[in-house]
Amino acid sequence: xxxxxxxxxxxxxxxxxxxxxxxxxxxxxxxxxxxxxxxxxxxxxxxxxxxxxxxxxxxxxxxxxxxxxxxxxxxxxxxxxxxxxxxxxxxxxxxxxxxxxxxxxxxxxxxxxxxxxxxxxxxxxxxxxxxxxxxxxxxxxxxxxxxxxxxxxxxxxxxxxxxxxxxxxxxxxxxxxxxxxxxxxxxxxxxxxxxxxxxxxxxxxxxxxxxxxxxxxxxxxxxxxxxxxxxxxxxxxxxxxxxxxxxxxxxxxxxxxxxxxxxxxxx
Amino acid sequence: xxxxxxxxxxxxxxxxxxxxxxxxxxxxxxxxxxxxxxxxxxxxxxxxxxxxxxxxxxxxxxxxxxxxxxxxxxxxxxxxxxxxxxxxxxxxxxxxxxxxxxxxxxxxxxxxxxxxxxxxxxxxxxxxxxxxxxxxxxxxxxxxxxxxxxxxxxxxxxxxxxxxxxxxxxxxxxxxxxxxxxxxxxxxxxxxxxxxxxxxxxxxxxxxxxxxxxxxxxxxxxxxxxxxxxxxxxxxxxxxxxxxxxxxxxxxxxxxxxxxxxxxxxx
Numbered sequence: 001x002x003x004x005x006x007x008x009x010x011x012x013x014x015x016x017x018x019x020x021x022x023x024x025x026x027x028x029x030x031x032x033x034x035x036x037x038x039x040x041x042x043x044x045x046x047x048x049x050x051x052x053x054x055x056x057x058x059x060x061x062x063x064x065x066x067x068x069x070x071x072x073x074x075x076x077x078x079x080x081x082x083x084x085x086x087x088x089x090x091x092x093x094x095x096x097x098x099x100x101x102x103x104x105x106x107x108x109x110x111x112x113x114x115x116x117x118x119x120x121x122x123x124x125x126x127x128x129x130x131x132x133x134x135x136x137x138x139x140x141x142x143x144x145x146x147x148x149x150x151x152x153x154x155x156x157x158x159x160x161x162x163x164x165x166x167x168x169x170x171x172x173x174x175x176x177x178x179x180x181x182x183x184x185x186x187x188x189x190x191x192x193x194x195x196x197x198x199x200x201x202x203x204x205x206x207x208x209x210x211x212x213x214x215x216x217x218x219x220x221x222x223x224x225x226x227x228x229x230x231x232x233x234x235x236x237x238x239x240x241x242x243x244x245x246x247x248x249x250x251x252x253x254x255x256x257x258x259x260x261x262x263x264x265x266x267x
Numbered sequence: 268x269x270x271x272x273x274x275x276x277x278x279x280x281x282x283x284x285x286x287x288x289x290x291x292x293x294x295x296x297x298x299x300x301x302x303x304x305x306x307x308x309x310x311x312x313x314x315x316x317x318x319x320x321x322x323x324x325x326x327x328x329x330x331x332x333x334x335x336x337x338x339x340x341x342x343x344x345x346x347x348x349x350x351x352x353x354x355x356x357x358x359x360x361x362x363x364x365x366x367x368x369x370x371x372x373x374x375x376x377x378x379x380x381x382x383x384x385x386x387x388x389x390x391x392x393x394x395x396x397x398x399x400x401x402x403x404x405x406x407x408x409x410x411x412x413x414x415x416x417x418x419x420x421x422x423x424x425x426x427x428x429x430x431x432x433x434x435x436x437x438x439x440x441x442x443x444x445x446x447x448x449x450x451x452x453x454x455x456x457x458x459x460x461x462x463x464x465x466x467x468x469x470x471x472x473x474x475x476x477x478x479x480x481x482x483x484x485x486x487x488x489x490x491x492x493x494x495x496x497x498x499x500x501x502x503x504x505x506x507x508x509x510x511x512x513x514x515x516x517x518x519x520x521x522x523x524x525x526x527x528x529x530x531x532x533x534x
Contacts, residue, residue, distance in 0.1 A: 052365075095378065098319075098378035098379040098380070099376060099378055099379075099424060100376065100420050100421060100423065100424035100426075101424075102373075102420060103373060103374070103376060106369075106370060106373040106374070107370070107373070107374055109366060109367065109370060111362065111365035111366055112365040112366075113365070142423060146416070146419075146420045146423065149413070149416035149417075149419075149420070150416075150420075152413075152416075153367050153369060153413050153416070153417075154367060156367065156409060156413065157366060157367035157368075159367075
Protein backbone atom coordinates (compact mmCIF):
# COMPACT_ATOMS: atom_id res chain seq x y z
CA UNK A 1 0.00 0.00 0.00
CA UNK A 2 1.35 3.39 -1.01
CA UNK A 3 0.98 5.52 2.11
CA UNK A 4 2.84 8.51 0.72
CA UNK A 5 -0.23 9.74 -1.13
CA UNK A 6 -1.86 10.42 2.26
CA UNK A 7 1.11 12.35 3.61
CA UNK A 8 0.69 16.10 4.04
CA UNK A 9 3.13 18.33 2.18
CA UNK A 10 3.31 22.09 1.91
CA UNK A 11 -0.19 22.48 0.53
CA UNK A 12 -3.41 20.85 1.58
CA UNK A 13 -6.97 21.20 0.35
CA UNK A 14 -9.13 18.80 2.31
CA UNK A 15 -12.06 19.19 -0.09
CA UNK A 16 -9.95 17.68 -2.86
CA UNK A 17 -9.19 14.58 -0.82
CA UNK A 18 -11.62 11.70 -0.87
CA UNK A 19 -13.12 10.71 2.48
CA UNK A 20 -14.43 7.37 1.20
CA UNK A 21 -11.39 6.14 -0.70
CA UNK A 22 -10.98 2.39 -0.33
CA UNK A 23 -8.27 1.92 -2.91
CA UNK A 24 -10.87 -0.13 -4.84
CA UNK A 25 -10.30 -2.91 -2.36
CA UNK A 26 -12.72 -5.46 -1.00
CA UNK A 27 -13.81 -5.14 2.64
CA UNK A 28 -13.32 -8.80 3.59
CA UNK A 29 -9.90 -8.86 2.01
CA UNK A 30 -8.93 -5.65 3.78
CA UNK A 31 -10.12 -6.89 7.17
CA UNK A 32 -8.13 -10.09 6.78
CA UNK A 33 -5.06 -8.05 5.94
CA UNK A 34 -5.58 -5.75 8.92
CA UNK A 35 -5.73 -8.76 11.22
CA UNK A 36 -2.51 -10.06 9.77
CA UNK A 37 -0.81 -6.71 10.21
CA UNK A 38 -2.05 -6.76 13.81
CA UNK A 39 0.00 -9.90 14.43
CA UNK A 40 3.10 -8.28 13.02
CA UNK A 41 2.49 -5.19 15.14
CA UNK A 42 2.25 -7.38 18.23
CA UNK A 43 5.62 -8.88 17.53
CA UNK A 44 7.29 -5.57 16.68
CA UNK A 45 5.87 -3.91 19.80
CA UNK A 46 7.45 -6.65 21.91
CA UNK A 47 10.81 -6.00 20.28
CA UNK A 48 10.44 -2.26 20.87
CA UNK A 49 9.67 -2.89 24.54
CA UNK A 50 12.54 -5.36 24.96
CA UNK A 51 15.02 -3.07 23.25
CA UNK A 52 13.99 -0.12 25.43
CA UNK A 53 15.67 2.51 23.31
CA UNK A 54 13.10 3.98 20.94
CA UNK A 55 9.46 4.91 21.28
CA UNK A 56 6.50 5.59 19.02
CA UNK A 57 3.87 8.29 19.41
CA UNK A 58 0.68 8.32 17.35
CA UNK A 59 -1.29 11.55 17.49
CA UNK A 60 -4.94 11.24 16.43
CA UNK A 61 -7.02 14.24 15.49
CA UNK A 62 -10.47 14.36 13.92
CA UNK A 63 -13.77 16.16 13.95
CA UNK A 64 -16.40 14.90 16.36
CA UNK A 65 -17.41 11.33 15.49
CA UNK A 66 -14.38 11.15 13.24
CA UNK A 67 -13.42 7.76 14.64
CA UNK A 68 -10.59 8.42 17.11
CA UNK A 69 -11.95 6.08 19.79
CA UNK A 70 -12.73 3.39 17.23
CA UNK A 71 -9.23 3.62 15.80
CA UNK A 72 -7.65 3.18 19.21
CA UNK A 73 -9.92 0.26 20.00
CA UNK A 74 -9.46 -1.65 16.75
CA UNK A 75 -5.90 -0.89 15.76
CA UNK A 76 -4.38 -1.37 19.21
CA UNK A 77 -6.53 -4.31 20.28
CA UNK A 78 -3.98 -6.98 19.30
CA UNK A 79 -1.08 -5.18 21.01
CA UNK A 80 0.02 -5.93 24.59
CA UNK A 81 -1.59 -3.13 26.63
CA UNK A 82 1.43 -3.06 28.96
CA UNK A 83 3.43 -1.50 26.16
CA UNK A 84 0.92 1.12 25.04
CA UNK A 85 -0.29 4.20 26.90
CA UNK A 86 -3.37 5.97 25.55
CA UNK A 87 -3.93 9.55 26.68
CA UNK A 88 -7.23 11.29 25.92
CA UNK A 89 -6.94 15.05 26.15
CA UNK A 90 -10.13 16.79 27.24
CA UNK A 91 -10.85 20.50 27.81
CA UNK A 92 -7.83 22.03 29.59
CA UNK A 93 -8.21 22.46 33.37
CA UNK A 94 -7.73 25.75 35.19
CA UNK A 95 -4.25 24.59 36.20
CA UNK A 96 -3.39 23.63 32.60
CA UNK A 97 -4.36 27.11 31.44
CA UNK A 98 -1.94 28.68 33.92
CA UNK A 99 0.93 27.17 31.92
CA UNK A 100 2.16 27.10 28.35
CA UNK A 101 -0.04 24.95 26.11
CA UNK A 102 2.48 22.07 25.93
CA UNK A 103 2.82 21.78 29.70
CA UNK A 104 -0.04 19.31 30.08
CA UNK A 105 1.12 17.27 27.11
CA UNK A 106 4.85 16.80 27.73
CA UNK A 107 4.47 14.47 30.75
CA UNK A 108 2.62 12.00 28.51
CA UNK A 109 5.41 11.67 25.94
CA UNK A 110 6.28 7.98 25.70
CA UNK A 111 9.23 6.51 27.62
CA UNK A 112 11.86 4.60 25.67
CA UNK A 113 10.44 1.18 24.76
CA UNK A 114 6.83 2.36 24.79
CA UNK A 115 4.10 3.15 22.33
CA UNK A 116 1.77 6.05 23.06
CA UNK A 117 -1.40 7.37 21.52
CA UNK A 118 -2.73 10.88 21.97
CA UNK A 119 -6.50 10.87 21.44
CA UNK A 120 -6.74 14.59 20.69
CA UNK A 121 -3.62 16.51 21.63
CA UNK A 122 -1.83 19.86 21.71
CA UNK A 123 -3.30 20.41 18.25
CA UNK A 124 -6.61 21.31 19.87
CA UNK A 125 -4.81 24.48 20.99
CA UNK A 126 -4.47 25.59 17.38
CA UNK A 127 -7.84 24.23 16.20
CA UNK A 128 -10.80 24.73 18.54
CA UNK A 129 -9.17 27.85 20.06
CA UNK A 130 -8.69 29.31 16.62
CA UNK A 131 -12.13 28.52 15.26
CA UNK A 132 -13.66 30.20 18.30
CA UNK A 133 -11.39 33.23 18.09
CA UNK A 134 -9.65 32.54 21.41
CA UNK A 135 -6.28 33.04 19.74
CA UNK A 136 -5.35 35.24 16.80
CA UNK A 137 -3.38 34.24 13.68
CA UNK A 138 -0.12 35.52 15.13
CA UNK A 139 -0.48 33.35 18.24
CA UNK A 140 -1.43 30.37 16.09
CA UNK A 141 1.75 30.86 14.05
CA UNK A 142 3.87 31.05 17.19
CA UNK A 143 2.23 27.89 18.48
CA UNK A 144 2.94 26.07 15.20
CA UNK A 145 6.60 26.92 15.76
CA UNK A 146 6.53 25.70 19.36
CA UNK A 147 4.83 22.49 18.25
CA UNK A 148 7.52 21.86 15.62
CA UNK A 149 10.23 22.46 18.23
CA UNK A 150 8.52 20.22 20.75
CA UNK A 151 8.11 17.31 18.35
CA UNK A 152 11.72 17.78 17.22
CA UNK A 153 12.75 17.46 20.87
CA UNK A 154 10.85 14.18 21.18
CA UNK A 155 12.41 12.93 17.95
CA UNK A 156 15.89 13.75 19.26
CA UNK A 157 15.34 11.21 22.07
CA UNK A 158 14.36 8.44 19.67
CA UNK A 159 10.60 8.99 19.54
CA UNK A 160 8.96 8.51 16.16
CA UNK A 161 6.01 10.86 15.91
CA UNK A 162 3.16 9.95 13.55
CA UNK A 163 0.17 12.24 13.16
CA UNK A 164 -3.13 11.19 11.64
CA UNK A 165 -6.13 13.28 10.72
CA UNK A 166 -9.19 11.08 10.28
CA UNK A 167 -10.91 12.55 7.25
CA UNK A 168 -14.70 12.13 7.14
CA UNK A 169 -17.42 13.79 5.08
CA UNK A 170 -20.14 15.98 6.58
CA UNK A 171 -22.70 13.36 5.57
CA UNK A 172 -20.80 10.58 7.34
CA UNK A 173 -20.57 12.74 10.47
CA UNK A 174 -24.31 13.41 10.37
CA UNK A 175 -25.00 9.70 10.08
CA UNK A 176 -22.71 8.83 12.99
CA UNK A 177 -24.19 11.51 15.23
CA UNK A 178 -27.67 10.22 14.35
CA UNK A 179 -26.53 6.69 15.22
CA UNK A 180 -25.49 7.95 18.63
CA UNK A 181 -29.01 9.22 19.18
CA UNK A 182 -30.69 6.05 17.91
CA UNK A 183 -28.54 3.42 19.59
CA UNK A 184 -28.94 3.27 23.40
CA UNK A 185 -25.40 1.85 23.73
CA UNK A 186 -23.99 4.83 21.83
CA UNK A 187 -26.19 7.53 23.29
CA UNK A 188 -23.70 8.40 26.06
CA UNK A 189 -21.31 9.62 23.36
CA UNK A 190 -23.76 12.15 21.98
CA UNK A 191 -22.93 15.69 23.00
CA UNK A 192 -25.27 18.48 21.82
CA UNK A 193 -22.17 20.72 21.69
CA UNK A 194 -20.97 18.67 18.73
CA UNK A 195 -23.76 20.20 16.63
CA UNK A 196 -22.41 23.68 17.31
CA UNK A 197 -18.97 22.61 16.17
CA UNK A 198 -20.48 20.92 13.11
CA UNK A 199 -22.01 24.26 12.10
CA UNK A 200 -18.43 25.60 11.93
CA UNK A 201 -17.39 22.89 9.45
CA UNK A 202 -15.60 25.20 7.01
CA UNK A 203 -13.81 27.10 9.77
CA UNK A 204 -12.45 23.82 11.06
CA UNK A 205 -11.44 22.84 7.54
CA UNK A 206 -9.37 26.01 7.26
CA UNK A 207 -7.89 25.61 10.74
CA UNK A 208 -6.92 21.99 10.01
CA UNK A 209 -5.37 22.90 6.67
CA UNK A 210 -3.29 25.62 8.30
CA UNK A 211 -2.18 23.53 11.25
CA UNK A 212 -1.38 20.39 9.27
CA UNK A 213 0.70 22.11 6.60
CA UNK A 214 2.58 24.19 9.19
CA UNK A 215 3.54 21.18 11.29
CA UNK A 216 4.00 18.30 8.85
CA UNK A 217 7.76 17.77 9.10
CA UNK A 218 10.20 14.97 8.38
CA UNK A 219 10.43 14.28 12.11
CA UNK A 220 6.67 14.32 12.59
CA UNK A 221 4.65 13.95 9.38
CA UNK A 222 0.88 14.32 9.14
CA UNK A 223 -1.28 11.85 7.24
CA UNK A 224 -4.83 12.56 6.08
CA UNK A 225 -6.52 9.18 6.23
CA UNK A 226 -9.86 8.58 4.45
CA UNK A 227 -12.09 7.57 7.32
CA UNK A 228 -15.66 7.22 6.10
CA UNK A 229 -15.07 3.46 5.95
CA UNK A 230 -13.80 2.30 9.32
CA UNK A 231 -12.35 -0.92 7.94
CA UNK A 232 -10.27 0.98 5.40
CA UNK A 233 -9.18 3.55 8.00
CA UNK A 234 -8.02 0.77 10.35
CA UNK A 235 -6.11 -0.86 7.53
CA UNK A 236 -4.27 2.35 6.59
CA UNK A 237 -3.32 3.25 10.15
CA UNK A 238 -2.22 -0.31 10.94
CA UNK A 239 0.01 -0.25 7.90
CA UNK A 240 1.38 3.15 8.84
CA UNK A 241 2.36 1.78 12.25
CA UNK A 242 3.78 -1.35 10.67
CA UNK A 243 5.97 0.49 8.17
CA UNK A 244 7.20 2.84 10.87
CA UNK A 245 8.06 0.05 13.30
CA UNK A 246 9.77 -1.93 10.53
CA UNK A 247 11.83 1.14 9.72
CA UNK A 248 12.70 1.63 13.43
CA UNK A 249 13.77 -2.01 13.41
CA UNK A 250 13.96 -2.61 17.18
CA UNK A 251 16.24 -5.46 18.28
CA UNK A 252 16.08 -7.87 21.17
CA UNK A 253 19.09 -7.20 23.43
CA UNK A 254 21.67 -9.97 23.26
CA UNK A 255 22.07 -12.31 26.20
CA UNK A 256 25.14 -11.67 28.36
CA UNK A 257 24.78 -14.71 30.57
CA UNK A 258 25.00 -18.45 30.21
CA UNK A 259 23.43 -20.60 32.93
CA UNK A 260 24.05 -23.98 31.32
CA UNK A 261 26.39 -25.30 33.99
CA UNK A 262 25.20 -23.14 36.88
CA UNK A 263 25.01 -24.88 40.27
CA UNK A 264 22.64 -23.88 43.09
CA UNK A 265 24.29 -21.31 45.38
CA UNK A 266 26.53 -20.10 42.60
CA UNK A 267 26.39 -16.52 41.32
CA UNK B 268 23.42 49.15 40.59
CA UNK B 269 24.40 48.44 37.00
CA UNK B 270 23.47 44.82 36.45
CA UNK B 271 24.19 44.81 32.75
CA UNK B 272 27.90 44.31 33.33
CA UNK B 273 27.10 40.83 34.71
CA UNK B 274 24.94 39.85 31.75
CA UNK B 275 26.35 37.24 29.39
CA UNK B 276 26.67 38.22 25.74
CA UNK B 277 28.13 36.34 22.81
CA UNK B 278 31.54 35.82 24.40
CA UNK B 279 32.45 34.78 27.91
CA UNK B 280 35.78 34.18 29.58
CA UNK B 281 35.13 33.32 33.20
CA UNK B 282 38.78 33.76 34.18
CA UNK B 283 38.54 37.43 33.25
CA UNK B 284 35.58 38.00 35.54
CA UNK B 285 36.23 38.79 39.19
CA UNK B 286 34.74 36.35 41.71
CA UNK B 287 35.19 38.72 44.66
CA UNK B 288 33.88 41.91 43.16
CA UNK B 289 31.97 43.96 45.73
CA UNK B 290 31.60 47.13 43.68
CA UNK B 291 33.83 48.78 46.36
CA UNK B 292 30.82 48.76 48.65
CA UNK B 293 30.67 48.32 52.39
CA UNK B 294 29.22 45.07 53.76
CA UNK B 295 26.92 46.65 56.37
CA UNK B 296 25.56 49.09 53.86
CA UNK B 297 24.97 46.32 51.35
CA UNK B 298 23.17 44.11 53.84
CA UNK B 299 20.87 46.96 54.83
CA UNK B 300 20.08 47.55 51.18
CA UNK B 301 19.42 43.85 50.58
CA UNK B 302 16.93 43.85 53.46
CA UNK B 303 15.17 46.84 51.98
CA UNK B 304 14.99 45.22 48.57
CA UNK B 305 13.55 42.16 50.30
CA UNK B 306 10.59 44.25 51.45
CA UNK B 307 9.97 45.51 47.95
CA UNK B 308 10.19 41.95 46.61
CA UNK B 309 7.59 40.85 49.14
CA UNK B 310 5.19 43.48 47.94
CA UNK B 311 5.82 42.83 44.23
CA UNK B 312 5.43 39.08 44.68
CA UNK B 313 2.00 39.68 46.22
CA UNK B 314 0.99 41.75 43.20
CA UNK B 315 2.26 39.03 40.86
CA UNK B 316 0.21 36.42 42.73
CA UNK B 317 -2.91 38.60 42.82
CA UNK B 318 -2.66 39.47 39.15
CA UNK B 319 -2.27 35.78 38.18
CA UNK B 320 -1.07 36.44 34.65
CA UNK B 321 2.71 36.40 34.61
CA UNK B 322 5.33 34.26 36.33
CA UNK B 323 9.02 34.44 37.16
CA UNK B 324 11.55 31.63 36.95
CA UNK B 325 15.04 31.93 38.43
CA UNK B 326 17.49 29.25 37.35
CA UNK B 327 20.52 28.85 39.63
CA UNK B 328 23.64 27.08 38.50
CA UNK B 329 27.03 26.87 40.22
CA UNK B 330 29.90 24.61 40.99
CA UNK B 331 29.71 22.59 44.21
CA UNK B 332 29.63 24.89 47.27
CA UNK B 333 28.93 27.76 44.89
CA UNK B 334 26.14 29.04 47.11
CA UNK B 335 22.89 27.88 45.45
CA UNK B 336 21.26 26.75 48.70
CA UNK B 337 22.41 29.89 50.52
CA UNK B 338 21.02 32.10 47.76
CA UNK B 339 17.61 30.42 47.94
CA UNK B 340 17.58 30.70 51.73
CA UNK B 341 18.61 34.34 52.01
CA UNK B 342 17.11 35.94 48.94
CA UNK B 343 13.70 34.24 49.19
CA UNK B 344 13.39 34.35 52.99
CA UNK B 345 11.29 37.54 53.06
CA UNK B 346 8.90 36.33 50.33
CA UNK B 347 5.61 34.55 51.08
CA UNK B 348 6.44 30.86 50.58
CA UNK B 349 2.95 30.23 49.19
CA UNK B 350 3.95 32.14 46.08
CA UNK B 351 7.33 30.51 45.47
CA UNK B 352 8.12 26.94 44.47
CA UNK B 353 11.73 25.79 44.77
CA UNK B 354 12.73 22.70 42.81
CA UNK B 355 16.09 21.04 43.42
CA UNK B 356 17.13 18.82 40.56
CA UNK B 357 19.26 15.84 41.56
CA UNK B 358 20.77 13.05 39.47
CA UNK B 359 18.15 11.98 36.87
CA UNK B 360 16.19 8.84 37.73
CA UNK B 361 15.93 5.81 35.48
CA UNK B 362 12.49 7.02 34.38
CA UNK B 363 13.83 10.51 33.62
CA UNK B 364 16.49 9.01 31.40
CA UNK B 365 13.86 7.19 29.35
CA UNK B 366 12.61 10.58 28.12
CA UNK B 367 14.03 13.69 26.50
CA UNK B 368 16.15 15.74 28.92
CA UNK B 369 13.50 18.45 29.38
CA UNK B 370 10.76 15.98 30.33
CA UNK B 371 11.54 16.06 34.04
CA UNK B 372 11.88 19.84 34.05
CA UNK B 373 8.78 21.03 32.18
CA UNK B 374 6.25 20.02 34.89
CA UNK B 375 8.02 22.39 37.31
CA UNK B 376 7.63 25.48 35.13
CA UNK B 377 5.82 28.11 37.22
CA UNK B 378 2.06 28.63 36.91
CA UNK B 379 0.79 32.12 36.15
CA UNK B 380 1.07 34.21 39.32
CA UNK B 381 3.94 32.16 40.75
CA UNK B 382 7.66 32.51 41.28
CA UNK B 383 9.84 29.44 40.82
CA UNK B 384 13.46 28.65 41.50
CA UNK B 385 15.37 25.82 39.88
CA UNK B 386 18.27 24.83 42.14
CA UNK B 387 20.28 23.17 39.39
CA UNK B 388 18.28 22.53 36.23
CA UNK B 389 18.27 21.21 32.67
CA UNK B 390 21.66 22.88 32.31
CA UNK B 391 23.21 19.96 34.17
CA UNK B 392 22.46 17.99 31.00
CA UNK B 393 24.93 20.12 29.06
CA UNK B 394 27.46 20.52 31.90
CA UNK B 395 28.17 17.43 34.00
CA UNK B 396 27.27 15.15 31.08
CA UNK B 397 29.65 17.00 28.83
CA UNK B 398 32.57 17.17 31.24
CA UNK B 399 32.28 13.42 31.76
CA UNK B 400 32.01 12.68 28.05
CA UNK B 401 28.46 11.30 28.29
CA UNK B 402 27.42 13.47 25.36
CA UNK B 403 29.46 14.71 22.41
CA UNK B 404 29.72 18.28 21.14
CA UNK B 405 27.07 17.69 18.49
CA UNK B 406 24.55 16.53 21.08
CA UNK B 407 25.44 19.47 23.32
CA UNK B 408 24.77 21.85 20.45
CA UNK B 409 21.41 20.23 19.73
CA UNK B 410 20.52 20.48 23.42
CA UNK B 411 21.45 24.18 23.48
CA UNK B 412 18.93 24.65 20.68
CA UNK B 413 16.24 22.69 22.51
CA UNK B 414 16.91 24.72 25.66
CA UNK B 415 16.50 27.98 23.76
CA UNK B 416 13.25 26.73 22.25
CA UNK B 417 11.97 25.53 25.62
CA UNK B 418 12.69 28.82 27.40
CA UNK B 419 11.13 30.70 24.48
CA UNK B 420 8.00 28.60 24.97
CA UNK B 421 7.87 29.55 28.66
CA UNK B 422 8.41 33.21 27.78
CA UNK B 423 5.52 33.06 25.29
CA UNK B 424 3.16 32.27 28.19
CA UNK B 425 4.31 35.25 30.27
CA UNK B 426 7.16 33.63 32.19
CA UNK B 427 10.26 35.76 32.73
CA UNK B 428 13.27 33.50 32.82
CA UNK B 429 16.37 34.69 34.71
CA UNK B 430 19.48 32.57 34.83
CA UNK B 431 22.30 33.06 37.30
CA UNK B 432 25.70 31.43 37.45
CA UNK B 433 27.26 31.88 40.89
CA UNK B 434 30.88 32.62 40.14
CA UNK B 435 33.37 31.53 42.84
CA UNK B 436 37.15 31.10 42.82
CA UNK B 437 38.85 27.73 43.31
CA UNK B 438 40.27 29.03 46.61
CA UNK B 439 36.81 30.02 47.87
CA UNK B 440 35.48 26.59 46.95
CA UNK B 441 38.34 24.89 48.78
CA UNK B 442 37.60 26.98 51.87
CA UNK B 443 33.88 26.19 51.79
CA UNK B 444 34.47 22.46 51.34
CA UNK B 445 36.93 22.55 54.28
CA UNK B 446 34.28 24.37 56.34
CA UNK B 447 31.88 21.53 55.62
CA UNK B 448 34.42 19.11 57.06
CA UNK B 449 35.19 21.22 60.13
CA UNK B 450 31.68 22.29 61.12
CA UNK B 451 29.47 19.42 62.43
CA UNK B 452 26.33 21.31 61.31
CA UNK B 453 27.67 21.52 57.75
CA UNK B 454 29.26 18.10 57.53
CA UNK B 455 26.16 16.51 56.00
CA UNK B 456 26.66 18.67 52.92
CA UNK B 457 30.16 17.32 52.28
CA UNK B 458 30.26 14.85 49.43
CA UNK B 459 33.62 13.26 48.57
CA UNK B 460 32.43 13.21 44.95
CA UNK B 461 32.72 17.00 44.93
CA UNK B 462 36.51 16.63 45.05
CA UNK B 463 36.46 14.64 41.82
CA UNK B 464 34.43 17.36 40.14
CA UNK B 465 36.79 20.00 41.56
CA UNK B 466 39.70 18.28 39.83
CA UNK B 467 37.88 18.94 36.56
CA UNK B 468 37.73 22.70 37.24
CA UNK B 469 38.92 23.83 33.81
CA UNK B 470 36.66 21.37 31.98
CA UNK B 471 33.68 22.81 33.84
CA UNK B 472 34.86 26.33 33.02
CA UNK B 473 34.82 25.47 29.33
CA UNK B 474 31.45 23.72 29.56
CA UNK B 475 29.91 26.68 31.40
CA UNK B 476 31.31 29.18 28.92
CA UNK B 477 29.88 27.20 26.02
CA UNK B 478 26.47 26.64 27.58
CA UNK B 479 26.02 30.18 28.87
CA UNK B 480 26.94 31.92 25.64
CA UNK B 481 24.81 29.52 23.56
CA UNK B 482 21.70 30.08 25.68
CA UNK B 483 21.86 33.68 26.87
CA UNK B 484 18.96 35.19 24.94
CA UNK B 485 16.73 38.23 25.27
CA UNK B 486 13.94 35.99 26.56
CA UNK B 487 16.21 34.21 29.05
CA UNK B 488 19.48 36.01 29.78
CA UNK B 489 22.34 34.60 31.85
CA UNK B 490 24.09 36.60 34.56
CA UNK B 491 27.49 35.71 35.98
CA UNK B 492 27.29 36.91 39.57
CA UNK B 493 30.48 37.33 41.67
CA UNK B 494 29.79 34.99 44.56
CA UNK B 495 32.87 34.77 46.77
CA UNK B 496 31.14 37.25 49.10
CA UNK B 497 27.75 35.91 49.99
CA UNK B 498 26.43 39.30 51.09
CA UNK B 499 27.33 40.83 47.74
CA UNK B 500 25.89 37.85 45.83
CA UNK B 501 22.58 38.16 47.71
CA UNK B 502 22.48 41.88 46.97
CA UNK B 503 22.99 41.40 43.23
CA UNK B 504 20.43 38.62 42.87
CA UNK B 505 17.87 40.49 44.97
CA UNK B 506 18.32 43.51 42.75
CA UNK B 507 18.04 41.38 39.64
CA UNK B 508 14.70 40.03 40.85
CA UNK B 509 13.58 43.51 41.85
CA UNK B 510 14.35 45.11 38.51
CA UNK B 511 12.68 42.22 36.68
CA UNK B 512 9.52 42.37 38.78
CA UNK B 513 9.38 46.16 38.44
CA UNK B 514 9.64 45.77 34.70
CA UNK B 515 6.90 43.11 34.71
CA UNK B 516 4.81 45.59 36.69
CA UNK B 517 2.07 43.23 37.95
CA UNK B 518 -1.22 44.90 38.88
CA UNK B 519 -3.86 44.11 41.47
CA UNK B 520 -7.06 43.21 39.61
CA UNK B 521 -9.73 45.88 39.96
CA UNK B 522 -12.74 45.24 42.13
CA UNK B 523 -15.94 44.42 40.25
CA UNK B 524 -18.27 44.43 43.25
CA UNK B 525 -19.57 46.95 45.77
CA UNK B 526 -21.03 45.58 49.00
CA UNK B 527 -21.72 48.96 50.69
CA UNK B 528 -25.48 48.61 50.77
CA UNK B 529 -25.69 44.85 50.67
CA UNK B 530 -28.36 43.28 52.88
CA UNK B 531 -28.19 39.78 54.37
CA UNK B 532 -29.81 37.25 52.04
CA UNK B 533 -29.09 39.40 48.99
CA UNK B 534 -26.82 38.25 46.20
